[in-house]
Amino acid sequence: MATVDTAAAATEVLTACFRRMLLIRYFEEALSDLFTRNLLGGTSHLCIGQEACAVGVVSALRDSDWLVSNHRGHGHLLARGLDPARVMGELMGKITGYCGGRGGSQHLCSMADRFLGTNGITGGGIPIGTGAALAVRYRNLDDIVAVFFGDGASSQGTFHESLNMASLWKLPVLYVCENNGYAMSNPVGASVAAAGIAERAAAYRMPGRRVDGMNLVEVRRHTAELADYVRSGQGPALLELTTYRHCGHSKNDPRVYRTRTEEAEWQQRDCIEQAAAYLRGLGLTPETIAALRQEAHQTIERAVQAATAAPCGTREHARGGVYA
Amino acid sequence: MPEALQNDPRLIYTSKAIHEALDEEMARDPDVLLVGEDIGVYGGAFGVTRGLYEKYGRARIWETPISENSFVGMAVGAAMLGLKPVVEIMFMDFIALALDQVLNSAGKLHYMYNGQVTVPMVIRTPGGAKGGYGPSHSQMLSNLFVGIPGIKVVAPATARQAKGLLKSAIRDPNPVLFIENKRLYPQRGLVPEGDYTLPLGKADVAAEGTDLTLIAYSAMVPVCLAVRKALEPRGLHIEVVDLVSLQPLDVETILGSVRKTGRAIIAEEACLTGGVGAEVAALLAAECMDALEAPVRRVAAADVPIPSSMELEKAVLPGADDVVRTVRDVMSW
Numbered sequence: 001m002a003t004v005d006t007a008a009a010a011t012e013v014l015t016a017c018f019r020r021m022l023l024i025r026y027f028e029e030a031l032s033d034l035f036t037r038n039l040l041g042g043t044s045h046l047c048i049g050q051e052a053c054a055v056g057v058v059s060a061l062r063d064s065d066w067l068v069s070n071h072r073g074h075g076h077l078l079a080r081g082l083d084p085a086r087v088m089g090e091l092m093g094k095i096t097g098y099c100g101g102r103g104g105s106q107h108l109c110s111m112a113d114r115f116l117g118t119n120g121i122t123g124g125g126i127p128i129g130t131g132a133a134l135a136v137r138y139r140n141l142d143d144i145v146a147v148f149f150g151d152g153a154s155s156q157g158t159f160h161e162s163l164n165m166a167s168l169w170k171l172p173v174l175y176v177c178e179n180n181g182y183a184m185s186n187p188v189g190a191s192v193a194a195a196g197i198a199e200r201a202a203a204y205r206m207p208g209r210r211v212d213g214m215n216l217v218e219v220r221r222h223t224a225e226l227a228d229y230v231r232s233g234q235g236p237a238l239l240e241l242t243t244y245r246h247c248g249h250s251k252n253d254p255r256v257y258r259t260r261t262e263e264a265e266w267q268q269r270d271c272i273e274q275a276a277a278y279l280r281g282l283g284l285t286p287e288t289i290a291a292l293r294q295e296a297h298q299t300i301e302r303a304v305q306a307a308t309a310a311p312c313g314t315r316e317h318a319r320g321g322v323y324a
Numbered sequence: 325m326p327e328a329l330q331n332d333p334r335l336i337y338t339s340k341a342i343h344e345a346l347d348e349e350m351a352r353d354p355d356v357l358l359v360g361e362d363i364g365v366y367g368g369a370f371g372v373t374r375g376l377y378e379k380y381g382r383a384r385i386w387e388t389p390i391s392e393n394s395f396v397g398m399a400v401g402a403a404m405l406g407l408k409p410v411v412e413i414m415f416m417d418f419i420a421l422a423l424d425q426v427l428n429s430a431g432k433l434h435y436m437y438n439g440q441v442t443v444p445m446v447i448r449t450p451g452g453a454k455g456g457y458g459p460s461h462s463q464m465l466s467n468l469f470v471g472i473p474g475i476k477v478v479a480p481a482t483a484r485q486a487k488g489l490l491k492s493a494i495r496d497p498n499p500v501l502f503i504e505n506k507r508l509y510p511q512r513g514l515v516p517e518g519d520y521t522l523p524l525g526k527a528d529v530a531a532e533g534t535d536l537t538l539i540a541y542s543a544m545v546p547v548c549l550a551v552r553k554a555l556e557p558r559g560l561h562i563e564v565v566d567l568v569s570l571q572p573l574d575v576e577t578i579l580g581s582v583r584k585t586g587r588a589i590i591a592e593e594a595c596l597t598g599g600v601g602a603e604v605a606a607l608l609a610a611e612c613m614d615a616l617e618a619p620v621r622r623v624a625a626a627d628v629p630i631p632s633s634m635e636l637e638k639a640v641l642p643g644a645d646d647v648v649r650t651v652r653d654v655m656s657w
Contacts, residue, residue: 066405068401098438099436099437099438099440100438102435102436102437102438103436103437103438107432107436107437109433109436109437109440109441110440111437111440111441116401116404117433117437120428121424121428124397124424124425124428124429126394126397127393127394127395127396127397127398127400127401127425128397128398128400128401128404128429129401130394130397130398130401131397131398131399131400131401131402131403131404131405131409132401132402132404132405133401134386134398134401134402134407135401135402135404135405135406135407136405138357138383138402138407157391157393157394158393158394158397161389161391161393161394161395162391162394162397162398164389164391165388165389165391165394165395165398168389169386321434321435321438321439322434322435322473322474323434323474323476323498324434324439324442324497324498
């Protein structure tokens with residue numbers, strides 16, 4: 001009986017994760033479409049292909065744990081359960097957005113969701129998350145902070161400085177590196193002298209693990225283990241998730257730095273297809289999965305409609321609010 | 325002013341006045357923490373935090389490795405969660421290493437997150453040249469920070485100001501750059517005992533006069549006061565306005581003084597180009613042209629790095645002679 005219950009619970013949790021992954025995928029596809037049709041300003045860094053990283057990590061944490069994200073942060077936001085219509089509103093520069101259109105894609109924060117912000121400076125969020133962990137520790141709370149960044153950020157000074165301090169002071173931070181193989185166009189092999197990102201943890205005497213970031217179940221399992229370690233007060237940990245963005249770095253990226261063959265190989269390992277297959281193995285019918293897809297599509301469609309219809313802030317909104 | 329007079333003032337060093345502000349604020353509010361290099365048992369490069377480590381311990385004094393950008397960023401993160409970190413940057417020139425977190429995080433978060441967060445942190449740092457520290461340890465970089473919206477900038481000139489303003493800076497919900505000065509640390513002034521605050525954003529008429537206004541901040545204030553005193557016997561009545569706050573500027577006090585005297589010179593230790601002096605000059609040109617009886621002039625450091633040799637250092641810094649010469653020019657216009 002117990003095993004049946006556990007399996008049922010696991011199916012329920014993974015189905016919820018799958019739902020979030022679909023939301024992220026369709027959200028990003030909708031954005032891509034809006035850019036193609038010139039309906040959005042600025043730029044955006046899509047995480048198509050990396051959904052298992054965001055959902056796997058966030059779903060294995062507590063809701064009271066803090067998150068810090070980077071320039072490629074839509075997945076992290078939606079994985080935490082933020083309202084897609086308000087995230088889309090922010091990207092469209094609308095007053096209904098989480099930051100009233102002041103922040104946009106790379107500067108999106110929701111304190112009510114304990115989301116300390118996406119960050120437009122590569123590596124810029126790493127010390128912020130480390131400082132948040134210092135505050136958590138100072139107040140003797142048992143929350144932890146998860147800081148997302150990419151392989152490129154692992155070469156910033158802030159990465160090394162922050163990991164060093166977090167380890168010295170045993171701060172409750174889980175550093176999560178989504179290694180998608182390229183810092184914009186620069187392949188990891190050309191920018192990281194270490195054998196991998198996880199290996200960099202050894203220099204700061206903290207656990208470092210490399211995990212298949214295309215596998216939702218594996219990401220969840222390792223996150224849960226490392227989060228337990230971090231929460232227990234033993235210090236920070238570094239989780240490297242190997243993954244791939246099926247899309248370019250940002251809009252207008254012709255992807256000249258990688259081959260179509262390589263892309264096709266990673267497409268074969270797509271995290272959403274893998275998760276769907278896993279769920280079918282747990283007994284979900286193809287009809288149920290199709291219904292989940294349909295439902296996620298509709299949610300995003302409604303989000304785009306709501307955001308499109310929302311007004312922009314006023315001139316006063318743009319020019320005020322600099323000081324508290 | 326009146327509240328300051330409630331307590332008995334004592335003659336103490338500016339560095340001691342800053343120390344008292346830190347000590348009293350830490351005692352008053354457990355959310356106030358110190359962050360920086362060598363601020364523990366060593367007491368900071370200029371001795372400002374001496375004794376605080378023994379009193380408040382490791383939990384309140386975060387003595388960091390040499391990692392300016394990250395420890396400033398950590399202070400930002402801690403401030404977002406409600407702590408009130410006071411960061412020491414050992415020499416103002418070193419803030420270059422942390423500029424990303426000052427510019428892109430501390431100064432922007434409250435605005436770009438649409439008021440969801442405040443960043444109640446202070447960065448204390450000594451600017452200015454003294455005694456041949458050389459190019460990387462001597463600059464007054466006030467000009468870089470007045471152009472960053474979201475940061476308040478104060479630069480006290482006296483021990484009394486230093487204590488009262490630092491307390492206000494710590495209690496302010498915004499990031500405040502608190503510019504100290506190596507030449508002022510060993511200057512003594514009358515400082516009230518116990519708690520008092522001085523408002524951020526207010527200039528101080530340090531001495532009244534009718535013929536000309538010398539506008540200055542930080543270590544150039546005592547220089548201007550000395551010039552005023554030296555020229556008084558010749559019948560020249562100079563008003564000295566201490567800006568105190570560089571961001572925001574106290575426009576009302578500046579304009580009030582210059583409308584009265586009709587002449588203005590701005591004296592600062594930062595280099596001439598793009599400085600606070602330029603900002604004040606533009607303000608005067610826009611707002612009180614009708615009252616001006618002579619062109620507005622600036623006295624500042626030469627547009628060169630600060631050389632190491634003490635003789636050469638003197639040659640590039642603005643001194644009393646430069647101020648006197650400029651006063652003569654302006655008065656004879």
